């Protein structure tokens with residue numbers, strides 16, 4: 001998969017994509033992340049990328065040019081069509097379901113705004129999808145782009161050493177993740193739950209599902225209401241609720 005990022009801070013994006021699972025995915029050529037700086041395509045003496053906003057008001061707007069030239073160069077750099085995403089609080093809220101769909105595409109573009117945003121005419125003409133990572137305002141789209149690069153990059157086949165860890169992630173089945181425990185078994189902060197030491201994989205799987213169901217019920221009832229639960233899950237959740245109330 002190829003991800004092209006248009007940003008005034010390309011090094012920031014490159015560094016985010018160079019570490020950890022995503023960095024390894026790039027080394028394994030499972031993922032390619034390229035950054036494009038509109039300032040490199042600015043043709044005036046001052047290499048302008050922004051202008052004041054018509055109608056007045058504070059702040060600047062990223063102009064149509066040189067963004068449009070940058071996008072044309074980006075699109076031409078590889079044969080695959082680009083699904084271009086603009087990151088902003090005005091976008092559709094990003095979900096794991098959308099991440100999984102994006103991860104299947106051969107190529108996406110991420111347009112990172114700065115200042116007060118990008119000229120609406122450029123967005124209307126060039127952008128395929130607007131996404132938000134949450135209801136708050138950042139100083140630019142780069143952190144949101146980094147979130148998408150990470151969430152999508154880690155799902156590339158072969159990116160995670162143990163494929164299961166993607167399947168058992170929070171949200172992968174619509175539920176929050178279960179608690180995790182490592183060494184030591186006994187500690188002043190508490191002990192590892194017995195079932196996890198039992199070697200009974202069926203019991204362990206049941207315990208983990210029960211914890212995921214219970215946590216989702218307690219912390220994100222909105223997610224739970226969207227889940228279809230089979231008989232076993234409904235019974236496990238009921239068990240958790242009974243134990244929780246005591």
Ligand SMILES: Nc1nonc1C(=O)NCC1CCCCC1
Nearest residue numbers: 087088113117132133138140144
């Ligand atoms: N929230 C967000 N989700 O995705 N992006 C977000 C953001 O806050 N982006 C910064 C703004 C800054 C002004 C230009 C347009 C982007």
